[in-house]
Amino acid sequence: MNFAQQHSQQFDVVIIGSGGAGLTLALSLPEHYQIAVLAKSHLQDASTYFAQGGVAAVLDQEDSIEQHIDDTMIAGGHLCHLDAVKFTVEGGQDAVDFLLKQGVQFTLDEQENLHLTREGGHSQRRIIHAADATGKAISTTLVERAQEKENIHLFENVVAIDVITTQKAQIEHSENRAIGVYALDETTGEVKTFLAPFTALACGGAMKAYLYTSNPDIATGDGIAMAWRAGCRIANMEFNQFHPTCLYHPKARSFLITEAMRGEGAYLRLPDGERFMLRFDERAELAPRDVVARAIDYEMKRLGLRHVWLDITHQPESFVKEHFPTLYARLLELGIDITKDKIPVVPAAHYTCGGVIVDQHSQTDIAGLYAIGETSSTGLHGANRMASNSLLECFVYGMSAAKHIQSQIDNAPRFDQVNPWDASQVEHPDEDVVILQNWDELRTSMWNYVGIVRTTKRLERALHRIEMLKREIEEYYQGYKVSKNLIELRNLVLVSEMIVRCAMQRKESRGLHYTLDYPELSDEIRDTILTPPDFLVSQPLVDN
Template identity: 60%
Template sequence: MTTPNLDPSDLGACSGPLMPVRSPNVKVPTMQATPHRHDVLILGSGAAGLSLALRLHDDLSVAVISKRELREGSTLYAQGGISAVLDATDSIESHVQDTLKAGAGLCDRRVVRHIVERGPDNIRWLLDQGVEFTRDEASASTGGYHLTREGGHTHRRVIHAADATGRAVATTLEAQVRGKPNTTLFEQHIAVDLITSKHRPGKTNHRCLGAYILDLGTGQVEVHLARFVVLATGGANKVYLYTSNPDVSTGDGIAMAWRAGCRVANMEFMQFHPTCLYHPEARSFLITEALRGEGARLLLPDGERFMPRFDPRAELAPRDIVARAIDHEMKRLGTACVYLDISHRPADFVIEHFPTIHQRCLELGIDITTDPIPVVPAAHYTCGGVMVDERARTDLPGLYASGETAYTGLHGANRMASNSLLECLVYSELAAEDIARLMNDIPEPPEVQPWDESRVTEPDEEVVVTHNWDELRRFMWDYVGIVRTNKRLRRAKRRADLLQQEVIEYYSRFRVSNDLIELRNLLEVADLIIQSALRRRESRGLHYTLDFPDKDATQRTPTILIPDSYRPRHGD
């Protein structure tokens, strides 16, 4: 769902779109003649989805579903980099301990170590694909690559491509995937729901068989069958009014997996990036944490530096602490933003290391070599998600999840900077290994029921979708944001329940559209966030509530939500 520019007095800053722009005269779909068949169906085309496609055997038939253009997703906009132990003075143990500390006691120690240990090999894999990371020939201990430091890290271990690492990764992987003859790319397609054995007449083993996919060009819902399905659809931060994420981050994979009977975990831990550019013409433009890693300071409008009052690590404290500090100061002073200042560093250094930010800010009249940058917090990363095991498998046989869609146990109550791209690379590698192990044992899926539109019509009042989209994102920001209370959460739950009922009724009567699918998924995810937040009766990591402001040592377990249709998994 995309929108035109809105009045900055209405939005404040760093807002995602609120109202949809629709294509007129949507075509009436026709019945699909035969289903598409694949060995592996990948839903999502960020680093998680594309790296998986590249790692699968060339003799497999692979399909990648992308809601927009192939590269359009959160990976493209990631600025900072990828954390990995690449410096001879660093260590696996240090990276593990930093991650555990940032996760506030909720990380799975075994998972953290497994991911960190695979980090260097995954960076070498990206180099082999052609990703050009920033070099520093003077740094012999790092193999000639420049490493930066971000919040929560005690060493320089973030490898990057200037300040546009995500773009370098996304465009490189895209070019490689487009050259693979065994991979079919379906751009401008969106998944409606997963197909499971319940869609097949008669009794059969419970399994994922594929997905119903809406072709946004024709308006037709198609059947895509596959022996293995992978959710790599990204996070759900578009559930909030202000977000650093692109329009496609609507929690589709999490919502579909939940409806299919998979457990989700830790959905209360939604990370707000502390520094999103505050400017009416720069919607969702992120100011990377690497600026703070290179010495940038957070200032109040009068020039006072305030982070040392909140944490001894100051600007290099984990993101939850920095975001809450900014939120506190903005509310205390009634100011619209705070400022991030790196102008004390040499101008040549700033321009060399942060060319994208420098150029974009110049376009808006801000010279970051001489002026502070106005910034506000914005919803940035979904730390929870669909529960997966050490092979990236969900509760539903045949269904995997990787990247921001998945809950692996790495992030705990707070994601440490630049661990996310590392996680999606590792778990896509694990999924590829498991699929290769099982491929010869899994038969092709049987025929299933086609998508039934015999009892639906064209929408008569699409204002239901646009109004509910707007209301959802506003109450989630106001009631389920950086600081929460039980009263606010219960109020949000009542609103979410009412909107869900309206959308369920609308969904059952009218043909699906991109906007309706995304709204349905966002409402599902909003409810999961609210339920999880109500269950955690303490403040820990990204979940901060005024009713329980202290950490409770007895609550050091994930918040796991179990759907009514959940079936415990028994092997493959």
């Protein structure tokens, strides 16, 4: 079927995002379902592709489900929902089996078993990986499998704008329900309508809100923003993970140095050679990411450094080349031989731990609307995501969503028509400099005021500027023809506001949220929950 020229298209399921979460859902659904996968850039331009570490799963006899659960709860500042942690960890074996069935080629040990490495926060070796480019191996394989399926229709350069609900479409129905999305086709410049009884948001996170980030350009919080505008609750947006070790180099923006390097014995050093992590945590370089990132930030500010050093030169050359071939080759291109040279690193915004509230089926507050992966808030990560749990979450919840959709599809209402996108009252923008200026100002404000270490005054300053930017952007959005940059900026300023409002509500320091005004841990364990249509904040106790 040729969908290219159709303005309104019908499917069984529409999936926004072509990363691990979205493609797991697509490949787990029956082959007689007609499925649309919308990618706002190329199919592999997703956070999954750039993941270096691996997938956490209990596969070793010395490991256990209980240990993985305990490690996750500790790393998450005990804000994790125990039921979600248990559900995810217990789904580890099925997730690995799914990936192997798709044909992902993981690294094997000398006995031809899956090689397991260890990363920060994990008490055991439980990370399966494909050398140091696991995400690339997974993404490439899943895209290949999806391209082989006649029922999976892959759309590149199609940018979702908003979820269509029965309420917004003014369709009389017993419940507010998602029935599809409006999306901009960048190749034609036209807004098209994708209708389906089930819509899944698998759009990744929002770390492009920050000036320095390890994320690809697609990470603009689209799914979180669309879910909010549709009427979904959002949770725990104050917990933004800063990866401790992003390469500091003018020719390599957003290049991550994998956590596995510290798992295999790399040290963090100051210019004088001191292993400074020993002063901050007994786990040293294997402490959770929030601890390591904050320690690096402290030392950089204390000493006026632009970066610290990551050092694996004490390991044998053959060991380094075998375990980190991609990193070795890439850094060699930049003049850094990691078998002989220390690596300059800085923290960078890396992962959105909060997101759209979902249940164990990835179902949001709105019937027919799912959120999977970094877009969602399942309760798994709590106040800090443990390394390599995020890919696991994508696969476990993607498969769970597929099962739930199958159980619901026979009774799901279908709507053949909605009003098309109305662009009759808008003009072509006379200049894009307004978008670029607001984009830069937003990301700079977030980095300066809502970063690794926060204060109430900084947050207030950030909120004031974000509110002004939000008004300017909304006026621009209402008056001019939509573009990818405008859609992303509209989403990013909304999600940035959520991050700040959640941070202002948390009167403690827990996990990734550290504030100088409330440096202690509170006795109460609470989620921060934002409820539409305005920023009404409710904080129910977490039921663990």
